[in-house]
Amino acid sequence: MKVLYVCSAARCGSTLTDMFLGGHPQATSLGEINFLAKAIKVGERCSCGALVRDCPQWEAVYGRLGRWGFDLQDPYRFRLWDAVAWTYIDSAHQTQAFLAAVKLRKAWMAARDLVPPPARALCPVPPAYRQALANKMRLYEAVAQAWDKQLVIDSSKNVREAVELYQRHPDTVRILLVTRDGRGVYLSRRSSGRDREESVKGWLSYYARALVLLERHVPPAARMQLKYEDIAGDPEAAGRTLCDFVGLQFQPSMLQLDGVVRHMVNGNATRFAPGKGIALDERWRRDLAPGELSFFDGRGGRMNAALGYR
DSSP states (O other): OEEEEEEOOTTSSHHHHHHHHHTSTTEEEOBSGGGHHHHHHHTOBOTTSSBTTTOHHHHHHHHHHGGGTOOTTSGGGSOOSOOOOSSSOOTTTSOHHHHHHHHHHHHHHHHHHTSOGGGGGGSOOOHHHHHHHHHHHHHHHHHHHHHTOSEEEEOOOOHHHHHHHHHHOTTTEEEEEEEOOHHHHHHHHHHTTOOHHHHHHHHHHHHHHHHHHHHHHSOGGGEEEEEHHHHHHSHHHHHHHHHHHHTOOOOGGGGOGGGSOOOOBSSOGGGGSTTOOOOOOOTHHHHOOHHHHHHHHHHHHHHHHHTTOO
16 A cells, blocks of 8 residues: 655645546545544535445445544544634534644644754654554555555645654655645635735745655655646646656546546535546636736745746
8 A cells, every 4th residue: 555645735736636646546535534523523425425424435444443443423533633624614523622722733743843853753743643643544554455445645735744644654655745826826715705915825834834844854755746737737747747656557547537436525525526627727817917916926926936836
């Protein structure tokens, strides 16, 4: 079994990438699997259309996780890395106390990011995260066995989790950083009603953190950076590059997104609709007004250049 952990800021193409590579007959897409327990509790649907709770493919995974404490009635017992929901929220779980604990753990991890690599062992990850990392590998193994797959793709996006997984399992885990021109992300968020600052801040802070952590803690052979524009603009070339990276042979069937039934959790639900293809979205070139472009360039232009955009 190999694992590809997909990192990206929101609206940068992680779901598309997960589905694209997950169309390979030897690979499978999990989506944002850190939301598995929430999806079970609030009755969300798997990308196959069944409830995540009742999906026969997932039921085969649950059975294999029982010895590790997984319980369909209380799925949060099987701890995964912290994931905070913003739309479909399990209010019984995502309480103020939960959010406060998440904030403390994130603060510890942010401080740990500043520690030189040789001294990181003196600043261990919180116990909750150690348990989450162990359970995540158990989950990957259960999926690979139950679904008979060689590659498991996780688009949970959390770069700190990705780094910790790699450092514990360097022969198994590979990391893909998917980027997108910040102007496209900015337009997408502005179109959803976000203000100017909010529309650039999350994208900017994500890649500022991701670039440093991956370069510092993951060797080049174990990580790859790929643009959404390359994936959507020339999917065959991108597919061959991705397959080479994870040790698979490219399959033309990957180019047809709805050619395979996937069992993904969370992610961009519009991508799961039948008939959805791979199409490059660069509406920002047409729709961003000069004043909006000027604002973005002032806040995000330097990062955009660092990511290879002009």
